[in-house]
Amino acid sequence: MGGQVQQPSNAPHYDHSMSSYPGLQAGDVSDAAMARWLQSAGLQHLASPTASPSLDPRHFPTLLMQDYARHGLQNFEDRQKLFRLMKSMGGGMEPGVETFSPLNYGSGRRNGVDGLLSSELHGDIAGGILDLHSIDDVELLSEDIGHEPFEVSPFATVTERGFKNESEDLWLTNKVPNNKQRSQTENSSLRSSSFEKEVPAKDSMMNLARIKVVVRKRPLNKKEIARKEEDIVSIDASGNSLTVHEPKLKVDLTAYVEKHDFVFDAVLDEQVSNDEVYHVTVQPIIPTIFQRTKATCFAYGQTGSGKTYTMQPLPLRACNDMLNLMQHPTYRNQGLQLWLSFFEIYGGKLYDLLTDRRKLCMREDGRQQVCIVGLKEFPVSDVEVVKDYIEKGNASRSTGSTGANEESSRSHAILQLVIKKHSNKKEDKGGKLVGKFSFIDLAGSERGADTTDNDRQTRIEGAEINKSLLALKECIRALDHEQGHIPFRGSKLTEVLRDSFVGDSRTVMISCISPNTGSCEHTLNTLRYADRAERIIKE
Numbered sequence: 001m002g003g004q005v006q007q008p009s010n011a012p013h014y015d016h017s018m019s020s021y022p023g024l025q026a027g028d029v030s031d032a033a034m035a036r037w038l039q040s041a042g043l044q045h046l047a048s049p050t051a052s053p054s055l056d057p058r059h060f061p062t063l064l065m066q067d068y069a070r071h072g073l074q075n076f077e078d079r080q081k082l083f084r085l086m087k088s089m090g091g092g093m094e095p096g097v098e099t100f101s102p103l104n105y106g107s108g109r110r111n112g113v114d115g116l117l118s119s120e121l122h123g124d125i126a127g128g129i130l131d132l133h134s135i136d137d138v139e140l141l142s143e144d145i146g147h148e149p150f151e152v153s154p155f156a157t158v159t160e161r162g163f164k165n166e167s168e169d170l171w172l173t174n175k176v177p178n179n180k181q182r183s184q185t186e187n188s189s190l191r192s193s194s195f196e197k198e199v200p201a202k203d204s205m206m207n208l209a210r211i212k213v214v215v216r217k218r219p220l221n222k223k224e225i226a227r228k229e230e231d232i233v234s235i236d237a238s239g240n241s242l243t244v245h246e247p248k249l250k251v252d253l254t255a256y257v258e259k260h261d262f263v264f265d266a267v268l269d270e271q272v273s274n275d276e277v278y279h280v281t282v283q284p285i286i287p288t289i290f291q292r293t294k295a296t297c298f299a300y301g302q303t304g305s306g307k308t309y310t311m312q313p314l315p316l317r318a319c320n321d322m323l324n325l326m327q328h329p330t331y332r333n334q335g336l337q338l339w340l341s342f343f344e345i346y347g348g349k350l351y352d353l354l355t356d357r358r359k360l361c362m363r364e365d366g367r368q369q370v371c372i373v374g375l376k377e378f379p380v381s382d383v384e385v386v387k388d389y390i391e392k393g394n395a396s397r398s399t400g401s402t403g404a405n406e407e408s409s410r411s412h413a414i415l416q417l418v419i420k421k422h423s424n425k426k427e428d429k430g431g432k433l434v435g436k437f438s439f440i441d442l443a444g445s446e447r448g449a450d451t452t453d454n455d456r457q458t459r460i461e462g463a464e465i466n467k468s469l470l471a472l473k474e475c476i477r478a479l480d481h482e483q484g485h486i487p488f489r490g491s492k493l494t495e496v497l498r499d500s501f502v503g504d505s506r507t508v509m510i511s512c513i514s515p516n517t518g519s520c521e522h523t524l525n526t527l528r529y530a531d532r533a534e535r536i537i538k539e
């Protein structure tokens, strides 16, 4: 699996397949048509005359993953888009045929693929799979920003280019990075940033999907390997679908396997590094934080599935990119300052993780703005300092031990990065909020359902966690249906996140799954939670 694109077994010969290229007539591959076609897939930057070497659809049937970088496909999403283009050319598939889940998910997807193949050329390439092209044409203004939006610099160029680093090479060549390589790449990615020189244009930022659902599968751990458990999750090379092979027994006790297929915006296999997770999930949203957006990224999944492992590195990388963007001429003299706070919700109560778990209290002001009284915010201008804050906060978190994880989180931990604009005026004490990114490491999803545990405290924890996860799903549902009423009051978690859901918001949900046989039921539950969230979005 991971990384290597499988070549279609019956890849079309160039001469015969041209008529099936959207907008291209056989023998008439004009640059303009090529550009329009790439544009329809959100890959317009590859059509530029400066893109070298330029892409030629005749080479698609033989294009390998290792060729992607050479053609300027630097990031994961571009590769997914191109892969889908190649698929749509007939690489062993009937147009419009996709993997469908038994839950009948994907009926909308068929339309999307048909849209791509229409002569209009305006079809949404992903049909909502990677809904990066859907345009939010109603730009909701957040209630608490009184000032004008920042102008995008005339120097700004549209770019979706991510940064290429060693971890990406490792991923491409299908090798699992060892610990040394991992720590080297993770440190080097903190020094470099794709935003140092370029700020994406506002239009391209606002084209980002409002809600994105990504699945991450962790590798089998030592205990699971020792127990000879099997890996029952296979990931499609397209990078957006997966199959769970559930072992089952018939009434006559013969064994059989039931397959469950799911499709999401992106599916990351066990070889994908934390850097790549960052590029796919958080990085595209960072510039929007400077444009009055409030973003939320959370990890969901059973205990031991990798939520903390996935979430912990993200704020550090986000800080690095935000600080770099602040140095860009567009923002350098705007009086911007980055602030960090870190707290947890445990048993329905709030605790500041950076001030010895001081108890906090949540209030609403007259404008229904959520205010966490007593929460300490720290100014940040250096990633090393952020590292210390994150370590300190994590050490204060409420953890316990579960069968699957010795260091299991019993709380929801919320790390917020806030950009504020400060002026020299006397009355401007705290600065005005520009944008906010909340990173949430949720407690294990199965705890709420755990009725076998007789410990009262654990049952209270479970009930609270369950309530908040349900409330979170309800809010995402309401948000996506653009309902006037969003049920924030369903739990402390959603109340706290209230201001991240109103106005111009972006949400990324990372569903973490364990691949072993013993976790099958929880894995299916996690995927169904994510699948519902995804379907809510597409309906």
Ligand SMILES: Nc1ncnc2c1ncn2[C@@H]1O[C@H](COP(=O)(O)OP(=O)(O)OP(=O)(O)O)[C@@H](O)[C@H]1O
Pocket (backbone or CB within 6 Å): 217, 218, 219, 221, 270, 301, 302, 303, 304, 305, 306, 307, 308, 309, 310, 402, 405, 407, 408, 409, 410, 442, 443, 444, 445, 512
């Ligand atoms: N993608 C991964 N690659 C390698 N190791 C991983 C990966 N994901 C998780 N792990 C390892 O699995 C173990 C459990 O991960 P983690 O603590 O992140 O789970 P969790 O979902 O946060 O659990 P809990 O809900 O109990 O807090 C850790 O030892 C972690 O290092």
